Amino acid sequence: MSGFEIIGLISGILTILDTVSKLYSVVENAESLPLAFREIARRLPLVQDTLRSAEGYIKQNDADGMACAAIKPIVESCKGKAERLRDVLQEMAPGANDSRLQRYRLAIRTLGKSHRVEELMKGMLEDAHLLAGNRAVKAATEAQVGELLRAMRELSEAPPSVPDAGRSPTFAHYGTGHQFNNAGSGTQSINTSDGKQFVACTMTFGQS
Template sequence: MSGIGEASLILGLISSIITVIDTTKQVYDAVEDEAGLPKNFKKSAAKLPLILKLLEDAEKFVGNTPDDSVKAAFTPTLENCKLQAISLQKLFEKVMPEEDDSRVDRYLKAARTIGKGGRVESLILDILRDLQLLATQFPELTNTRGQGQLKEAIEEVGKMEPSLPDGFENTASYAHYGSGAQNINTGTGVQYNNNSTGNMNTGSGTQYIGTNHIGRPS
């Protein structure tokens, strides 16, 4: 592939990632009420401007680099970065709107479609690490300040508490993060639930509930 064609391919890839990250940022910025939003979404969204800046630096670097082998070295890392960015965008688009389901419940459902690595902080961390890999291979990609900010961001995101429990991607598991009751009996035997006020009477013989007489069949 000619130098012009190689550069065009990589620049197009970077541009597409910038568009995805910018769209994700706009989705978050449009939120007026953050009630019920998992805290790691806010922390992760705070890293989006830095990611955009580093991608723009990479775009300039590739555009000004005549060496085709350098440009080609960007491709695998950028392709992985784009996959993570698209998953991140999907999470934000599914979780941010105010709908009937709680944001946390919608987050769980959306993360399960991604599978392992679908936590918001995991996706942000993967993107930052991809950018760090490029900055390590090509120190001239960004300035010293940008490299320092990138290192700090990776350390901060890496220390975040998991926003979803281990095994969240297993759809056979039972989890309820919203309001209201959840009654599950996965084994044998009787399950008694009283989700309101008042008494719940159980017994092996005759029961009297209100004016009704319930006898146990012989």
């Protein structure tokens, strides 16, 4: 694995992230855009700076084959997430602002929660952190490594762009009788006759 190949991969990621930045500028005024989108826009330069630092170091120092082989999976992982983030934003970009959020939610339902913008950005930050911590490329200073860690933590605490919706129970009844459903964990007591209903844990009936 040569340094030229790694430089090519990193250059490709930077091009994709430039596209991501432009796409964000298209969708940022969408109605009710989740906070997570603004968070990824804030973190994007941090990933770009780390990649540029790694690219510059490799160009200047001609990193050896073993070092390049070690960081190749990290760079490829980052590239895959960048491509998915670009694709998700491209799904949102066409049309009016008031329909973009709906298209995003539809895309996440189709592609899965791993394609939520905050998950993809968090993954890229993790890849950038791994790259920054690799002594062979020296992609970041200690302060920058700390900034990456802080960004990962803050993004993890941000509200999800598409909430994890719990499945609600669904009941169907096509007959003519009563239907009694208890979707909770408590006890259900039903009386459909004219008589009295007594509900208790212990009952004692007797003459006074």
